[in-house]
Amino acid sequence: MTHDTIVLGAGMVGTSVAYHLARRGRSVALVDRQLPGQATSFGNAGIIQREAVQPHPFPRDIGTLMRVLPNRRIDIRYRPKGMAASAGPLWQYWRHSAPARYAAIVNEYATLIRHCTREHEVMIEASGAESLVCKTGWLEGFRSPPVFDEVLANARTLERCFGVTHEVLDQRALGNAEPHLADELIGAVHWTNAWTVRDPGALVQSYARAFAGLGGAIEHTEAQRLDPTANGWRLMTRDGRLEACDVVIAAGPWSLQWLEPLGYRLPLFPKRGYHMHYALRKGARLYHWLMDFESGYLLAPMQNGVRLTTGAELSTLDAPIRTGQLEAAEAVARRLAPLGERLDAEPWRGDRPCMPDMKPVIGSAPRHGGLWFALGHGHQGFTLGPVTGRLLGEMMSGEPTLVDMTPFRPERFGGAGR
Template sequence: MKFDTLVLGGGIVGVSVAVHLQQRGLSVALVDRKPPGNETSFGNAGLIQREGVYPYAFPRDLGKLLDYARNRSLDVRYHPTAMPSLAPFLYRYWYHSRPDRHATIARSYATLIEHCVSEHRALVEVAGAGALLRSGGWLKVFRTARKLDEETRAAERSHAEYGVTFETLDAVQLRAAEPFLSHALLGALRYTGSDSVSDPNALVMAYARLFERLGGHILIGDAETLEPQWAVHAQSGRVEARSVVVAMGPWSDTITARLGYRLPLAVKRGYHMHYAAEPGARLNQPVLDVESGFLIAPMVRGIRLTTGVELGLRDTAATPVQLEAVEPIARQLFPLASRLDATPWLGRRPCTPDMMPIIGPAPHHKDLWFAFGHAHHGLTLGPITGRLIAEMITGEQTIVDPYPFRVDRF
């Protein structure tokens, strides 16, 4: 089996890359050990974050750092045994999070973010997946005036600098929008320019079906069998191609390291659980409880509760203590009924210390391309990343300048 391009990784980024390449007339094989959308892309909040121009920074406030050091925070937990391995990454993350450096990063990052909604909508339309997409934004809700004021100032800055649209809701307006949320809330911010989806896994599968309709091939195989220049072993046999795109999310460094690239990739782990709503209760849009560090979202399966960040090694066993800690608070926020999943789902977000993805050609191998490291915004940036990589591979004028996301910046 011979193709123009192999795409390694069946998450939202890999599938989006495969679709865009196939649309441009290349013959493409998408290779993963599981069917598309069943690893990191399976479990997330379902947000397409047009407002996310400032990537999530490492806290630099001493009080916040001391709070996290106690390892009892609701939004961030860590595995003490992992800290020696993670310390070099975390130091670089902290370094890049200084406000002036973070602002510089945002200017590059925003060039991707500004296309996230439009690029998803374009794929949703041709994939026939409109039933999965919700427009109208999502909510940050607040219990204290101090936090509401702080977040409002940040939203105003994003609006002034990058055109992010939002509206403020007082307690009465919030109850009208979401009547089943706790009446103890003081108000909310709604990011009106963002979209969300009711089943991220189903969206990836819809894009994968589009890829197949365009003539692409989805193969079950082991990407770690990659051989220069270029072949992998799939269940159906040896697969060869002129070029390869590594889009394996948190597992990408298993390939890149073997090829000689020492990239600073780490993971932020997170959990989710689905719940039934109490009879008659309804949630209309995703809701982030800012002060408690969790999000609830209406999904096809039920109300999905997602946790914040767990810092640990990628393959360490699940330790869903954050989920247990925030579930009682989530039940106060919204009338959740019984759990619907047998066990909490664990996902791993692939992260770089400068908070930007790695998108572009490998400097030391011909026809090797990287597309990973999207952290919290994998779903958000999948389609625009797919378009950018496809444009670079085919020699088109790129929709954004790829230079800030180059591999050799590290």
């Protein structure tokens, strides 16, 4: 079958790219071995994070590094094999987290984040997915005054510089907002212009249906080989051959398997996360998405139960599940929230595609015509999918872009290959 464009990867990013291209009249095939929204986009915390203008830096102070070293934290763990496999990108990550470099990265990254809710709104309306989305923000709770004060000072900066809005809840106000929590948190920041989603996978599926309604083709099949041709690209799949003038690589942490055979050596590395759903004890409720900031886990009242998500594990894509991080988070969470029995047969795991400079890669390949990148969104693929879709649609159609795309170009990694 012949199309104008093939999009490899049907997570939030790939589905959003496919939608925006189809809106521009292109014939688009969205290809994935799983149905839309069933991989990394399925298992996240379900927050469209308007406040997340500061990507996660690598810790640089000795105190934090020493606390991470024993490998028993909830927010970050590591496996030696994963550290060795990603040694080069992690070294670059540490360098880019130096204060001056990080400050510049925040200013560039914020140009994307500031448009996230508006661009989701376009796709929410087009897909009729309003019932999945709540626009009342989420809570970040704190256990110690020094940490609370530090985050409050930063919140005021974010509001002044980036339009991030918030409210401060003292312990009494937090108790009123969440009356079934134990009295362990001294207060919270309510991030008020972020949105939450009760079923992240279902939101991606809604966007995919909107794409199909524009004439887009969803190819649920195993992609096997990608080759350039005289007129564009050929993708061999388990079920046959697809050809197109353009191909977009939006396969998240699996993107390198398509790029490396073409000679591209992007320093992408995975950060794994886990989740589990829980019932609540009889009569109890959780009203808001709530992060226990100093412990490093998040509780989200999803459609399928309260979802507990862990922080990050530096690992490899093929590493087996280790449940220690989730179990440690659950032990702390049970002291704070009225969690009942587990609702999933086993923990879910997913891998976030991360870049060492904490910014996604969006743009055209430097050495192949018709090859485009939409990958490396780290912790924010769910948040940034629609704005990435719009931007790539604009670039591929020769339109002016919503933001300056220079900070996100593939060439920033030394030609993006050997």
